[in-house]
Amino acid sequence: MGERVNMKIKKTPLFKLHQENSAKFVEFAGYQMPIQYAEGIVEEHKFTRNHAGIFDVSHMGQLFIHGNENLIKDLEKIFPLDLKNLKMNHSKYSFLMNDEAGIYDDLIITKIETGFMIILNAACKENDFEILSRLLNDKYKMEIDKKRSLIAIQGPRSAEILGYIINGVSDLKFMSGNRFMFQEKKVYITRSGYTGEDGFEVSISNELVEEFTKKLIEKGAKLIGLGARDTLRLEAGLCLYGHELDKDKTPVEANLKWAISKERVLQGNFIGSQKITKQLSDGVNKIRVGIKPEGRIIAREKTKIFNQSDSFIGEITSGTFGPSVNGPVAMGYVENKFSEQNTKVFLEVRGKKHPANICGLPFYKKSYVKGVSK
Amino acid sequence: MSEVKYSKEHEWITLEGDIATIGITKHATEMLGDIVFTELPDKGSNVEKDGTAGVVESTKAASDVYTPVSGEVVDINQNIIDDPSKINEDPEGSAWFFKLKMKDKNELDSLMNKEEYDKFAKESAS
Numbered sequence: 001m002g003e004r005v006n007m008k009i010k011k012t013p014l015f016k017l018h019q020e021n022s023a024k025f026v027e028f029a030g031y032q033m034p035i036q037y038a039e040g041i042v043e044e045h046k047f048t049r050n051h052a053g054i055f056d057v058s059h060m061g062q063l064f065i066h067g068n069e070n071l072i073k074d075l076e077k078i079f080p081l082d083l084k085n086l087k088m089n090h091s092k093y094s095f096l097m098n099d100e101a102g103i104y105d106d107l108i109i110t111k112i113e114t115g116f117m118i119i120l121n122a123a124c125k126e127n128d129f130e131i132l133s134r135l136l137n138d139k140y141k142m143e144i145d146k147k148r149s150l151i152a153i154q155g156p157r158s159a160e161i162l163g164y165i166i167n168g169v170s171d172l173k174f175m176s177g178n179r180f181m182f183q184e185k186k187v188y189i190t191r192s193g194y195t196g197e198d199g200f201e202v203s204i205s206n207e208l209v210e211e212f213t214k215k216l217i218e219k220g221a222k223l224i225g226l227g228a229r230d231t232l233r234l235e236a237g238l239c240l241y242g243h244e245l246d247k248d249k250t251p252v253e254a255n256l257k258w259a260i261s262k263e264r265v266l267q268g269n270f271i272g273s274q275k276i277t278k279q280l281s282d283g284v285n286k287i288r289v290g291i292k293p294e295g296r297i298i299a300r301e302k303t304k305i306f307n308q309s310d311s312f313i314g315e316i317t318s319g320t321f322g323p324s325v326n327g328p329v330a331m332g333y334v335e336n337k338f339s340e341q342n343t344k345v346f347l348e349v350r351g352k353k354h355p356a357n358i359c360g361l362p363f364y365k366k367s368y369v370k371g372v373s374k
Numbered sequence: 375m376s377e378v379k380y381s382k383e384h385e386w387i388t389l390e391g392d393i394a395t396i397g398i399t400k401h402a403t404e405m406l407g408d409i410v411f412t413e414l415p416d417k418g419s420n421v422e423k424d425g426t427a428g429v430v431e432s433t434k435a436a437s438d439v440y441t442p443v444s445g446e447v448v449d450i451n452q453n454i455i456d457d458p459s460k461i462n463e464d465p466e467g468s469a470w471f472f473k474l475k476m477k478d479k480n481e482l483d484s485l486m487n488k489e490e491y492d493k494f495a496k497e498s499a500s
Contacts, residue, residue, distance in 0.1 A: 321410035
């Protein structure tokens with residue numbers, strides 16, 4: 001008898017639909033996920049920028065924590081957010097950190113009627129759950145909802161296409177959400193995303209997700225794989241956990257201090273606040289920057305970065321070819337004194353040093369919808 | 375022109391006189407996905423059988439290109455450097471990679487013919 005394999009690769013409820021659409025699969029965070037479909041990453045990327053792409057992100061964790069005033073107080077001890085003043089159905093980008101402000105995960109937290117909904121990275125969700133249960137002393141009912149799928153629809157036509165299926169979604173403002181109905185069942189939709197485009201994320205029951213996705217396809221959207229999701233987010237200058245963010249990097253180093261509430265830093269009573277306060281006043285040694293190679297060479301993760309006097313100053317954390325930029329793009333960490341825009345650096349690829357410049361982010365201009373006048 | 379031969383690293387090669395033309399197979403491009411960057415050997419340089427002689431990068435990853443035979447690089451295809459997507463469009467035709475002046479034509483003997491390669495590609499894909 002052979003040995004039994006313990007690790008079972010998980011599938012999302014859309015697995016069959018991915019197969020029917022000629023997906024090539026890759027294992028990601030324990031899930032069998034589509035990396036691309038028949039048309040390939042470049043076409044999928046461009047389709048999302050010009051029309052509307054559908055992303056199955058059901059591998060991500062949908063954590064629900066039930067509670068009210070006390071829960072807000074307790075969560076403020078964990079997240080660097082002004083949760084007291086977060087309006088109903090509004091979302092914030094934030095971090096789960098350790099005492100040294102190292103990032104366990106980056107996440108989106110939304111205030112909902114029963115408490116909070118937190119969207120977690122697939123690879124981090126189990127660990128996040130344990131950390132949060134411990135920090136909250138199991139005082140609140142909390143669960144990662146496995147009965148719901150998560151579908152993102154992204155691109156300039158996403159409001160129009162989603163609007164054919166669900167009325168009223170175009171009234172949502174960026175980083176806010178609401179409950180809607182699909183086939184007499186509740187779905188929760190936020191206007192948000194990870195591509196630099198206008199778009200929505202739809203939390204929907206596993207039973208309905210295939211029918212819902214097929215309707216989106218009927219109306220002109222296309223399935224997009226994780227490959228294009230990565231090129232899209234990189235062009236948009238957005239961080240990917242495990243690359244730009246990890247336990248050894250803080251939100252200040254990651255150049256994400258905009259996501260930290262100033263008020264809360266002044267109060268200084270959340271996990272990691274000491275380190276963050278210190279870094280905000282004294283500065284950081286390393287910082288995340290955008291990096292644009294001068295030629296067509298692609299500098300991928302772990303590529304070493306040198307300054308003009310050939311000293312090592314940092315490393316690339318993500319690098320690829322940006323189809324909309326039509327050239328290579330990268331992000332990485334460099335010593336703070338070399339982080340100014342237009343600083344010339346050199347990237348060591350296959351033994352040769354190639355010129356590049358520190359640049360502002362995003363590489364590709366966002367077109368988020370900030371709000372809709374009525 | 376000689377019969378097209380194939381290597382286990384998914385290169386194809388044809389011979390005219392002592393000049394070999396080398397590229398990557400359609401099967402290779404299908405595995406790689408969209409090619410977005412190409413690096414070729416310098417004209418005038420010498421490459422050794424089974425040694426690296428360039429790089430192709432897709433949006434996903436970088437892959438080395440090997441030369442199935444030894445020789446001096448006498449020409450490179452600038453078109454695929456300027457527009458690497460041409461490799462996906464016509465890998466076994468206009469999107470050849472480089473031309474070599476072969477040293478030893480016996481090196482071709484160890485390579486596969488079309489039928490053998492198709493079988494090999496099918497098996498290595500599954």
